[in-house]
Amino acid sequence: MIRTEDLTKQFVTGKGFLGRKKTVTAVDRVNITITRGKVTAVVGESGSGKSTLARLILRLLPPTSGRIYYDGTDITTKRSSELREFRRKVQVIFQDPFASLNPRMNIMSILSEPLKIHRIMPREQIKDFLESLLESVGLSADVLNRYPHEFSGGQRQRISIARALTLSPELIIADEPLSSLDVSIQAQILNLLNSLREEKGISFLFISHDLNVVRYFSDYIYVMYLGRVVEAGLSDVIFENPAHPYTLSLLAAVPGSGMRKKGRHPAGEPDGPVHAQEGCPFYPRCPERLSICNTRAPELIEGSGRLVACHLQQ
Amino acid sequence: MEGNSTSIVSTWQIFIKNRLALSGSILVIILFSLAILAPVIAPYDYDYIDRHHILEPPGREHLLGTDDLGRDVLSRMLYGARVSLAVGFVAVGIATIIGIVIGAIAGYYGGFLDRLNMRLVDIMLSIPGFFLILTVIAFIGPGIWNIMIIIGLTSWMGVARLVRAEFLSLKTREYVLAAKAIGASDFRIIFRHMLPNSLAPVIVSAVLGIASAVLLESGLSFLGLGVQPPYPSWGNILTQGQANIEIAWWLSVFPGLAILITVLAYNLLGEGLRDALDPRLREGR
Numbered sequence: 001m002i003r004t005e006d007l008t009k010q011f012v013t014g015k016g017f018l019g020r021k022k023t024v025t026a027v028d029r030v031n032i033t034i035t036r037g038k039v040t041a042v043v044g045e046s047g048s049g050k051s052t053l054a055r056l057i058l059r060l061l062p063p064t065s066g067r068i069y070y071d072g073t074d075i076t077t078k079r080s081s082e083l084r085e086f087r088r089k090v091q092v093i094f095q096d097p098f099a100s101l102n103p104r105m106n107i108m109s110i111l112s113e114p115l116k117i118h119r120i121m122p123r124e125q126i127k128d129f130l131e132s133l134l135e136s137v138g139l140s141a142d143v144l145n146r147y148p149h150e151f152s153g154g155q156r157q158r159i160s161i162a163r164a165l166t167l168s169p170e171l172i173i174a175d176e177p178l179s180s181l182d183v184s185i186q187a188q189i190l191n192l193l194n195s196l197r198e199e200k201g202i203s204f205l206f207i208s209h210d211l212n213v214v215r216y217f218s219d220y221i222y223v224m225y226l227g228r229v230v231e232a233g234l235s236d237v238i239f240e241n242p243a244h245p246y247t248l249s250l251l252a253a254v255p256g257s258g259m260r261k262k263g264r265h266p267a268g269e270p271d272g273p274v275h276a277q278e279g280c281p282f283y284p285r286c287p288e289r290l291s292i293c294n295t296r297a298p299e300l301i302e303g304s305g306r307l308v309a310c311h312l313q314q
Numbered sequence: 315m316e317g318n319s320t321s322i323v324s325t326w327q328i329f330i331k332n333r334l335a336l337s338g339s340i341l342v343i344i345l346f347s348l349a350i351l352a353p354v355i356a357p358y359d360y361d362y363i364d365r366h367h368i369l370e371p372p373g374r375e376h377l378l379g380t381d382d383l384g385r386d387v388l389s390r391m392l393y394g395a396r397v398s399l400a401v402g403f404v405a406v407g408i409a410t411i412i413g414i415v416i417g418a419i420a421g422y423y424g425g426f427l428d429r430l431n432m433r434l435v436d437i438m439l440s441i442p443g444f445f446l447i448l449t450v451i452a453f454i455g456p457g458i459w460n461i462m463i464i465i466g467l468t469s470w471m472g473v474a475r476l477v478r479a480e481f482l483s484l485k486t487r488e489y490v491l492a493a494k495a496i497g498a499s500d501f502r503i504i505f506r507h508m509l510p511n512s513l514a515p516v517i518v519s520a521v522l523g524i525a526s527a528v529l530l531e532s533g534l535s536f537l538g539l540g541v542q543p544p545y546p547s548w549g550n551i552l553t554q555g556q557a558n559i560e561i562a563w564w565l566s567v568f569p570g571l572a573i574l575i576t577v578l579a580y581n582l583l584g585e586g587l588r589d590a591l592d593p594r595l596r597e598g599r
Contacts, residue, residue, distance in 0.1 A: 060491050079498070087497030100488035104510045113506075114496040163492070 001089075001171060001203060002034040007066035009052055026052040029066065031300075034171065038202040040196060041218035043211060043233070043250070048247035049227040050207045051095075054175045057205065058092055059083060070238060088118050089303060091164035095176035101148035108144040128164040128228045137162045137192060154185035161192065172196075173205045178213060190217065211254045215239050223247045224283040233306025242283075243308045246282050280311070288312060324421030328590040335586020341579035349395040355390035357579050361544045369562045379564040381554050384499025388565060390546035391572055397547040398576060401531040402524040409527075410520050413473025418504055420474070432478070435463025435471045441467050446528070448539065456539045465527050472519055516592040523585035525577045526586050548573050 004290050010023040027049045032309060034040045042050045055061045059075065067076045070086055078086075094100040101110055111133070112285065114127050121129060131141035137158045147209045148156060159176060164172050174193070178186040190213060196202050208214050214221065214235070223231040223246065231244040242248045263280045279294040280286070300309040329335055348355070357362075357377070364376075364384040372379045378387040420431035447464050454460055485508075486491055493507050535549025535558075536538035543550055548569040555566030 011360070058491075058495050060494055080499075084497055087495065089496075093496040094488040094492065096488060100492050102489040102507050102511070104494075105506075113493070113498065116503070117497050117499075160492075163496070167496070275425060 001036045001071060002205075003069045004030055004038045004057065005067040005069070006031060007053070007056055007068065009061060010064045011107065025058060025227050027063075030224075030227075030229055032222050032229065032232075034077060034203060034205050036170070036221065038219040039200055039206050039217055040222070041206045041208060041221050041237075042222045042224055043208060043214055044224035045209060045250075047226070048224040050209075050224055052227075054092070054173050054222070056205050056268060058090065058173055059086070063154045068101050068303065070289060084118070088167045089170045091167065091169040091172050091175045092155070093160050093164050093172060093174045093193075097153050097160055098148075098180075098182050100160050106145055106147050106291050110159065111163055111166055114163065118167060122165065130162075133162050139175070151183050154189065155179060157185075157189055157193070161189075161196075163212050165196070168200075169202060171203045171205065173207075173263055175207045175287055177206075178208070179208070179210065186213070190297075193217070207245075211239075223250070228281055229300055229307075230310070231306060231308045232300070233308075237305050241304070243283075243304060243306065243313050244310045245286050245288050245312070249287070270301065280309075320576055325590045329586055332589060333587045334582045334591070338579045338582025338586060342583055345395060345576055345579065346399065348392055349399045351390040352389075352396055356386075356392045358386040358389040360390050361385065361545050362389070362391040368563075369558060371562070372564050373501055378568050380560070381551070381565055387568060390551055391548065393571060394546045394548045394551060394569065395576075397458060397541050397545070398531060398537075401458065401465065402527045402580075404462040405465035405469065405527040405531075406520050406523045408463065409470040409523060410465070410473050410516065413470035414477050414509070414516065416470065417474035417477025418481055418509065421478035422485065422500065422504055422508070422562075424482075424485075428478070431474065435474050438468065438471050442535070447530070447534065449535075451534070451539045451586065456534075458541050458543055461531060461540050462535075467528055468526065469523060472523070473516060473518060474510065476515050476519055477512060479516065481508055484508045484511055493578045510547075515588075518584055518588040518591060521580055521587060525580035526582070528576050528580070529573065532558070 005246060007027060008025065009027040010025050013022045013024050015021055024203050030039070030049075030053060032053075042053060044050050057064050059068070059078075063076065067074055069075070070090070075083065075086055076235050079229065080087075105113075108127075108130070111130050115121060115126055115129075127144070130144060134143060135143055139155065139158050139162070143151070143155075143159070148159070151159065160177075177193070178189055181189060193204070194217065197204060204217075206214065206218055213260070218235045220233045221231075221233065222229050223238070223244065231238065231242070231247045238247060239251070242251055280289075283289050283293045290311055296311075298309045299312045300307050303313045361387060364380060364386070367376060367380050368384040369382055370380045370384075376386050376388065380386055381390070416431050416434070420428040445555055446468055447461075450464050451460065455466075488518070490503060490507050492582055493503050498507070511553065531540055531547065531551070532549035535547040535554050538550070538553065541547035551569040552566060555562065556570065559566055
């Protein structure tokens with residue numbers, strides 16, 4: 001349903017002497033496919049470019065190069081007036097429910113805005129529609145006249161989800177929708193998302209660093225490291241038998257994953273993407289690095305039932 | 315700025331606890347009432363000439379004395395208050411609207427428009443405002459409407475910078491991105507989502523701006539380039555005061571005090587508002 005082709009985003013961090021631009025590559029030639037009716041997950045540490053990728057796909061940031069296809073049409077350079085259909089069918093849920101609702105608008109205005117913009121229904125019907133929508137995300141109808149600051153994190157996230165649902169989307173891009181919530185609330189929200197998938201058949205692009213959640217929720221996984229996809233495959237395959245040392249170390253870090261012995265922890269923090277150069281981006285931290293890894297970046301190629309970018313596997 | 319709706323109550327509480335700010339706002343209210351009620355409470359018309367009492371010191375018949383034509387200084391000052399307030403509000407209104415539009419475009423669109431607008435701000439700021447106004451008045455002639463418009467057209471730069479800075483930080487907020495993702499137009503995002511969340515510093519700067527507009531108007535009227543006699547303004551009463559300073563102190567002192575108190579009142583009000591609206595300053599109190 002959505003496919004990206006060598007999607008790349010570079011941020012300009014500063015201008016050097018004589019106007020030479022310094023750039024950081026946040027997303028580096030990423031090819032991902034979001035399949036209708038499935039949950040596609042993107043995992044990785046903070047700084048791996050997951051959120052930037054989400055913003056690129058949503059056309060909230062202009063890509064430096066590469067293409068985005070929505071149902072086969074290239075939407076990379078379409079103007080906002082030509083994106084109406086896309087904007088209606090693809091919705092977003094952000095990480096921080098305290099930042100994603102306008103503090104000066106009440107819930108009624110927040111939730112009715114998408115309906116007004118896309119002229120979905122006459123004004124008189126909006127209230128009834130929103131009341132039943134709120135019920136379906138587990139909120140009562142009397143929240144409509146209240147303001148975002150009156151709600152807890154979990155309730156706000158439900159409101160964000162309700163906003164994403166107003167336009168009956170086909171795809172919801174969820175950028176770490178759970179990570180700023182308490183663990184008990186996380187489970188409730190995850191169940192809500194799960195029921196949306198099962199009952200309404202909504203597809204998800206689920207961005208997370210929480211592998212337990214991803215394992216439970218997703219069908220297909222992309223593992224990103226410093227802007228590149230290092231491993232991709234069906235969720236069962238990846239979790240049973242990770243191939244890339246980075247994936248292995250991520251899984252090893254999850255308590256109770258049974259991967260403790262197999263994977264060794266990588267040394268230190270991820271290098272800033274500023275320093276990533278010719279070799280494999282994981283080279284400085286990789287417990288199993290070879291000499292070739294420092295000089296040539298491995299390609300993402302097919303191997304043992306998934307895609308993996310590692311010299312060890314080739 | 316995190317000033318969301320929770321803070322309306324606490325903003326008010328902080329504001330009324332601040333004695334100086336409170337007295338500033340009471341003064342502003344008094345000045346307003348006096349200006350509005352001028353035709354009712356003024357003992358004489360502003361241009362009534364009492365030929366028997368020329369340059370009379372403050373006394374029972376003329377509370378603040380009379381000028382060199384025998385006109386009542388108190389009455390003239392009350393009418394002058396109307397000029398000051400009108401100029402303050404209209405000029406600041408014009409400046410704020412221009413500043414918001416220029417700053418919003420620069421902050422929201424960035425890139426070329428940002429550079430263009432901000433260089434315009436730099437150019438405007440590099441010209442000494444008072445002399446620019448003098449030059450323009452020389453061409454289009456003095457008069458109350460002209461100076462309102464000119465003061466407005468030459469004092470929007472601060473607001474533009476403020477709005478731009480707020481917009482730069484709001485642009486990446488998730489609720490703004492969320493609005494974009496549901497397909498809201500630029501116009502809607504700017505006016506529904508960003509502007510309401512960046513108004514607090516603009517209001518403060520507008521209130522402080524009124525003070526400097528009042529001062530500017532008095533200065534121009536003093537030089538004879540503002541409000542034209544016989545219509546009174548605190549500035550042009552001062553001009554008469556200067557001509558007669560050795561024999562009639564009341565002609566200088568009272569309008570001078572009026573200007574001083576007005577400017578002080580707006581500054582106190584503005585600073586009080588700033589402290590109450592800015593949560594970053596709250597912590598240290």
